[in-house]
Amino acid sequence: MSGTQAGDDRALGALGRVHFVGIGGVGMSAVARIMVARGVPVSGSDAKDLPVMADLAGLGARVAVGYDAGNLGDAETVVAGSAIRPDNPELAEARARGLRVLHRSEALAAVMAGDRVIAVAGTHGKTTTTSMATWMLRGAGMDPSFAIGANIPALGVNAAAGETDVFVAEADESDASFLNYRPLVAVITNVEADHLDHYGTAEAVSAAFDAFAALVPQGGLVLACGDDSGARAVAERMRAADGGPRVALYGTGADADVRVRFAPEGSRLEWSGRTVPLPLAVPGLHNALNAAGAFAAAVEVGAEPEAAAASLAGFTGASRRFELKGEAASVRVYDDYAHHPTEVRAALAAARSVAAGHRIHVLFQPHLFSRTREFAAEFAEALSGADTVRVLDIYPAREDPIPGVTSELVTAALPPGAYAPRAEDAVRELAAAAAPGDIVLTVGAGDVTSQGAALLEALRGR
Numbered sequence: 001m002s003g004t005q006a007g008d009d010r011a012l013g014a015l016g017r018v019h020f021v022g023i024g025g026v027g028m029s030a031v032a033r034i035m036v037a038r039g040v041p042v043s044g045s046d047a048k049d050l051p052v053m054a055d056l057a058g059l060g061a062r063v064a065v066g067y068d069a070g071n072l073g074d075a076e077t078v079v080a081g082s083a084i085r086p087d088n089p090e091l092a093e094a095r096a097r098g099l100r101v102l103h104r105s106e107a108l109a110a111v112m113a114g115d116r117v118i119a120v121a122g123t124h125g126k127t128t129t130t131s132m133a134t135w136m137l138r139g140a141g142m143d144p145s146f147a148i149g150a151n152i153p154a155l156g157v158n159a160a161a162g163e164t165d166v167f168v169a170e171a172d173e174s175d176a177s178f179l180n181y182r183p184l185v186a187v188i189t190n191v192e193a194d195h196l197d198h199y200g201t202a203e204a205v206s207a208a209f210d211a212f213a214a215l216v217p218q219g220g221l222v223l224a225c226g227d228d229s230g231a232r233a234v235a236e237r238m239r240a241a242d243g244g245p246r247v248a249l250y251g252t253g254a255d256a257d258v259r260v261r262f263a264p265e266g267s268r269l270e271w272s273g274r275t276v277p278l279p280l281a282v283p284g285l286h287n288a289l290n291a292a293g294a295f296a297a298a299v300e301v302g303a304e305p306e307a308a309a310a311s312l313a314g315f316t317g318a319s320r321r322f323e324l325k326g327e328a329a330s331v332r333v334y335d336d337y338a339h340h341p342t343e344v345r346a347a348l349a350a351a352r353s354v355a356a357g358h359r360i361h362v363l364f365q366p367h368l369f370s371r372t373r374e375f376a377a378e379f380a381e382a383l384s385g386a387d388t389v390r391v392l393d394i395y396p397a398r399e400d401p402i403p404g405v406t407s408e409l410v411t412a413a414l415p416p417g418a419y420a421p422r423a424e425d426a427v428r429e430l431a432a433a434a435a436p437g438d439i440v441l442t443v444g445a446g447d448v449t450s451q452g453a454a455l456l457e458a459l460r461g462r
Helices: 026-037 051-059 089-097 104-112 126-139 202-213 229-240 285-300 305-314 341-355 369-383 423-433 447-460
Strands: 018-021 042-046 062-065 077-080 100-103 116-121 145-147 166-170 185-188 221-225 246-251 258-261 267-271 274-278 323-328 331-336 360-364 388-391 439-443
Touching (some): 018 089, 042 051, 077 089, 077 104, 089 100, 100 104, 104 166, 116 202, 126 185, 126 305, 185 202, 185 285, 221 229, 229 246, 246 285, 267 285, 274 285, 285 305, 323 447, 331 341, 360 423, 423 447, 439 447
Parallel strands (some): 018 042, 116 166, 246 258, 331 439, 360 388
Antiparallel strands (some): 258 267, 323 331
16 A cells, blocks of 8 residues: 555654664665655664664664664654565564554655655666666756665765655565555656566566556656567557556657667667757666666656756766776676676676677676576576676575576576586686686676675786
């Protein structure tokens, strides 16, 4: 149920003292940061002492390390994300006391109530698109509130309470919690089968995006990427419905309302008989498409088009989205959060464009047993675009092991030696294979990101 439509008991001013279980998480800390900025008394805890917790404490939140029922103090509302287990002592205490318990998405809906909301959803690209929209609004002289599911080095933070009535939010579809929002503008970057542990079928995923688009009011706008068949299908169904919002496509096709003219030497956008340069500082067609969706959303809420587009020259990307970690022995090491085959292909395509004819070496870590089971062959096909591949064991995240599901389901279709049960061996082998000018890319949504430093050290020590 939405925090904006669940009654006065979930309005921001009625929440009282709010306690976050798992406050160090990137999504949870984003909501907590905005609540603190808007004068809500906030406390929270996490299993580990994460850097963002010190930031929140400095802003006035009461923060504890470790979960304990006593951490709730005099909280009146408790916020928990999908990763918090039902037997967490703080969550159990909140239920025993009869406190109001909200999902993170419901808490975010409460802080967005009354604002003109741009909500960005999609199987891939939503973090970058949300970040670009925020960046372009700022570049056009507007000051939006925003909540993004990753740290954004260019913005300095992943969330802030702005001075305008515009709120830009990344809308997570993984557990259908994006249906708690009430956007004025909905951006749909793509729709593919994923999170089947929650949805069960690809058809259920598409139905959830249909429901998300239907949340936009009649005077609002649904922006869908016409280059993606899933997003286009949602747009076509919305256009066929009576009394719905306006619908527009962005993409490279001739029927796109906002058309991307992509070229490595300089891209541009065309819409309504107008053209603006698109000075991208991040590589790849996928980022040009992300920029088009973000641009259209920003212009819809009042951003000056030329200023918004021009500001992208200074946008260096989101954390873990083809992020340069360093260079050693004339080899650049990048890190990317890609954890779906389509994302892996996009990351490798970006690496090819940057490598300029040199080789690509990839250290990949599958994320979730269920995703590996569903997409093992597709992951192998995507990874075959690299010159050298090493695949680590599956990062389980919230899941228990599934019998028979291992990383070797992926590596069975890759050259011998691709499976790497020991990260240190994989790092040594990739560093040895990389020549000057090559790129090494760590890929995955788990802790593979930590291997970037090890790769740089191994390259320096060759």
